[in-house]
Amino acid sequence: MLEIQNLSIDYRGTLALHNVSFFVPAGQLVGIIGPNGAGKSTLVEAILNLVPVTQGVIRFKGISLKRQLLKTAYVPQRSYIDWDYPVTVWNVVMMAQTVQTGLFNKFSRQAKHLARTALERVGMYELRHRPIGELSGGQQQRVFLARALAKEAELLIFDEPFTAVDRKTEDIIFDVFQELRAAGKTLLVINHDLGDSLAIYDQLLLLNKRLIAQGTRHEVVTSDNLERAYGRGLTRVFA
Amino acid sequence: MLDWIIQPLSLTFMQRALMLGILLGILCAVVGSYMIVQQMGMLAHAISHSVMAGLPIAYVVGIALSFGALIAGVISALMLYLIESRSRVKTDAAMALILTSFVAIGVTLVSIIPGANRIDLLHVLFGNILGVTMKEVWWTLAVTVVAITLMRLFFKELLFYTFDPKGAQASGMPVHFYNASLIIAMTVTIVVCLPTVGALLVVALLVAPAVTAYLLVKELHQMMWVGSIIGSLSSVIGMYLSYYLDAPSGATIVLVAFCFFCLAFLFSPSEGLLVSFWRKHMRSRLSMPS
Numbered sequence: 341m342l343e344i345q346n347l348s349i350d351y352r353g354t355l356a357l358h359n360v361s362f363f364v365p366a367g368q369l370v371g372i373i374g375p376n377g378a379g380k381s382t383l384v385e386a387i388l389n390l391v392p393v394t395q396g397v398i399r400f401k402g403i404s405l406k407r408q409l410l411k412t413a414y415v416p417q418r419s420y421i422d423w424d425y426p427v428t429v430w431n432v433v434m435m436a437q438t439v440q441t442g443l444f445n446k447f448s449r450q451a452k453h454l455a456r457t458a459l460e461r462v463g464m465y466e467l468r469h470r471p472i473g474e475l476s477g478g479q480q481q482r483v484f485l486a487r488a489l490a491k492e493a494e495l496l497i498f499d500e501p502f503t504a505v506d507r508k509t510e511d512i513i514f515d516v517f518q519e520l521r522a523a524g525k526t527l528l529v530i531n532h533d534l535g536d537s538l539a540i541y542d543q544l545l546l547l548n549k550r551l552i553a554q555g556t557r558h559e560v561v562t563s564d565n566l567e568r569a570y571g572r573g574l575t576r577v578f579a
Numbered sequence: 580m581l582d583w584i585i586q587p588l589s590l591t592f593m594q595r596a597l598m599l600g601i602l603l604g605i606l607c608a609v610v611g612s613y614m615i616v617q618q619m620g621m622l623a624h625a626i627s628h629s630v631m632a633g634l635p636i637a638y639v640v641g642i643a644l645s646f647g648a649l650i651a652g653v654i655s656a657l658m659l660y661l662i663e664s665r666s667r668v669k670t671d672a673a674m675a676l677i678l679t680s681f682v683a684i685g686v687t688l689v690s691i692i693p694g695a696n697r698i699d700l701l702h703v704l705f706g707n708i709l710g711v712t713m714k715e716v717w718w719t720l721a722v723t724v725v726a727i728t729l730m731r732l733f734f735k736e737l738l739f740y741t742f743d744p745k746g747a748q749a750s751g752m753p754v755h756f757y758n759a760s761l762i763i764a765m766t767v768t769i770v771v772c773l774p775t776v777g778a779l780l781v782v783a784l785l786v787a788p789a790v791t792a793y794l795l796v797k798e799l800h801q802m803m804w805v806g807s808i809i810g811s812l813s814s815v816i817g818m819y820l821s822y823y824l825d826a827p828s829g830a831t832i833v834l835v836a837f838c839f840f841c842l843a844f845l846f847s848p849s850e851g852l853l854v855s856f857w858r859k860h861m862r863s864r865l866s867m868p869s
């Protein structure tokens with residue numbers, strides 16, 4: 341399904357990713373872990389055509405992903421968004437349908453129905469007229485989850501969706517992930533935490549400039565691998 | 580009082596100034612709203628000064644001065660982009676450098692090119708709404724109509740792009756095109772405002788009404804509506820002040836706009852300084868045991 345071959349990314353001299361290759365079948369929930377600056381965000385941004393690829397191929401269903409960006413949905417890292425922007429919850433979710441709707445067209449009834457269903461799924465429909473800045477961190481994250489759902493994508497990418505969220509939001513996000521996986525979607529999720537939250541993933545990618553390890557939690561989270569990714573110190577706590 | 584308002588309107592130049600002031604209020608609020616949510620205020624400031632380099636050159640080549648100003652403004656924005664993307668120099672330093680260098684080019688050329696010293700630098704810097712021609716009013720009308728039409732046609736795309744540029748790009752939107760379009764719209768607006776408020780103060784017309792509206796409303800399109808009303812009122816009130824006080828119109832208009840901002844800052848129902856202070860005071864009094 342998602343196929344990455346020999347991917348390298350270079351930011352004006354700083355090597356962010358080196359020769360990363362992996363394969364993800366459809367219907368899998370994949371966690372990406374690694375220390376700060378490991379290139380986790382860079383990897384998903386390269387997949388989404390947000391940073392120029394120095395070398396390598398990115399294919400989805402055998403075709404270059406660049407040509408089918410509408411099949412992807414992306415929830416960026418919290419810090420990328422200006423939360424004081426004057427926009428309501430409803431209009432944020434409608435952004436999912438902006439490109440499909442096309443220039444000069446109004447949103448169709450179908451598009452609005454998708455937005456409504458998505459907002460109801462995450463329990464935010466009642467707050468649809470609220471400005472995005474007047475929500476809690478968890479509620480904001482749920483609005484972005486709804487936006488990803490309303491896009492009806494096949495490949496969904498989340499950059500640290502669990503930062504600054506409460507327990508309720510965490511549960512909703514987990515449930516939605518399971519539903520999407522059951523529906524045959526592919527999910528890539530950057531996760532900061534190395535604890536029990538990793539149990540939900542079918543597959544883990546451990547990154548530090550290179551792909552250190554790939555596989556199940558038990559295969560990846562070993563003292564040997566963690567030492568190679570994080571250096572000494574962390575290993576005793578987790579393995 | 581009524582006479583005070585009506586009497587100047589019998590003068591043709593005051594009628595023109597009135598029309599122009601209302602149009603500029605609308606145009607600046609629409610473009611200025613995007614400028615604020617995109618955080619392009621400093622860029623607007625740099626461009627507004629850089630346009631001065633284009634005036635003497637346009638004079639020599641024999642094209643309209645405003646066209647020269649527009650080209651200089653766009654070139655300065657391109658140079659900023661180049662410096663930022665191809666070096667480690669930060670935006671802030673690049674802007675200070677480009678702004679001052681373009682002003683220096685303008686001032687130097689005005690003095691050394693034969694005949695170019697007929698360009699009145701004081702007028703370029705401060706403008707004068709009471710001296711506008713009918714042609715300028717028509718131009719402003721045309722630019723305003725085009726700007727509003729484009730904004731309406733591309734509203735949902737621009738909302739997505741300005742709120743979440745990465746998300747927009749990841750959906751395959753041509754984000755560089757939208758960014759360049761916003762910068763060009765801003766430059767055109769600056770050039771159109773130049774004869775009225777001058778290079779030194781033009782950014783205030785873009786910023787003040789839109790940012791005042793930002794304090795009062797919750798959505799981008801409301802910011803444009805409310806900003807248009809505040810901007811037009813500022814222009815008209817400022818124009819009367821300029822007429823009666825015999826002060827430069829650019830300065831009086833900007834001062835009126837700033838007064839509106841201060842009022843919103845203090846009394847905005849959602850986040851005004853005095854309003855929240857008053858609320859806290861009342862709450863503590865209510866919760867006090869009697």
Ligand SMILES: Nc1ncnc2c1ncn2[C@@H]1O[C@H](COP(=O)(O)OP(=O)(O)OP(=O)(O)O)[C@@H](O)[C@H]1O
Nearest residue numbers: 351354355356374375376377378379380381382383
């Ligand atoms: N726009 C950029 N220009 C230059 N270097 C960058 C840029 N973005 C990231 N980098 C560098 O690339 C490397 C990888 O960064 P990236 O943001 O992908 O890490 P990350 O794994 O997401 O880290 P975090 O856990 O902090 O989010 C870092 O060394 C960073 O300094």
Ligand SMILES: [Mg+2]
Nearest residue numbers: 380381382417
């Ligand atoms: Mg990151």
